[in-house]
Amino acid sequence: MERIEHRACAGGWQDVYRHQSVTLGCAMNFAIYLPPQAEHGPVPVLYWLSGLTCTEQNFITKAGAQRYAAEHGIAIVAPDTSPRGDDVADDAAYDLGKGAGFYLNATQAPWANHYRMYDYVVTELPALIEARFPVSQARALSGHSMGGHGALVLALRNPGRYRSVSAFSPIVAPSQVPWGEKAFNAYLGPDQADWQAWDATALIAHATERLPLLVEQGLGDEFLEKQLRPTLLQTACDAVGHPLQLNLRPDYDHSYYFIASFIGEHVDWHARALHA
Secondary structure (H helix, E strand, O other), rough: OEEEEEEEEOOEEEEEEEEEEEOOOOOEEEEEEEEEHHHOOOOEEEEEEEEOOOOHHHHHOOOOHHHHHHOOOOOEEEEEEOOOOOOOOOOOOOOOOOOOOOOOOOOOOEEEEEEOOOHHHHHHHHHHHHOOEEEEEEEEEEOOHHHHHHHHHHHHHHHOOOOOOEEEOOOHHHHHHHHHHHHHHHHHHHHHHHHHHOOOOHOOOOOEEEEEEEEEOOOOOHHHHHHHHHHHHHHHHHOOOEEEEEEOOOOOOOOOOHHHHHHHHHHHHHHHHHHH
């Protein structure tokens, strides 16, 4: 493992590391913010999952989350959004292939060789983080857009593994919108029954843990009606009594200006669960 960035930030350190991922079969970058409290003992971890076209850089340079993490004594880990490298399958479009891993385990060629972001984020990366850094096993999840989908799905599929989960502008029902339909058909094949295991609105009905969901959605989001459709998540939660706080924010769009405006509230939400 090689540290490739090391920057003082909000009293702590914002670092980026590169390591060889066994799960993905390629070199991967991840960012980790260690608050000043980490100098005195293990701190809990918030995992942030970014959206389409992003890398580990987008969140750490645009969201301004570090100062809130420092206030609450929380580390933040932000992985890349897909496997990378010359041998990794790709597509010319922005919404499939590199930068568009969708936080699932692909089953179809040529994607299955490398696209196992679910196993990487749930298992390999936390094991590495917990072995190499002063962090505890108290974990939380958040993310944006495709990463919001990832956060919701990972939490719903792994009861007891995460203390809290939130999302900004998530793709809540990927099996019912163009982004998800394209990715799922490529990564998982045409059988839509196989898609349900990666769709938050489908998983809600069978969830064995009623972990409260915090979802932030801008009403000025250009992808709101076609790709995001948060009312589908509200309907699924209402049907089974799953706790959901859906904040609909007038005027805000899909950008990191939206995330930066409310990230402090989300870090506070996670801090209360992580320190409970």
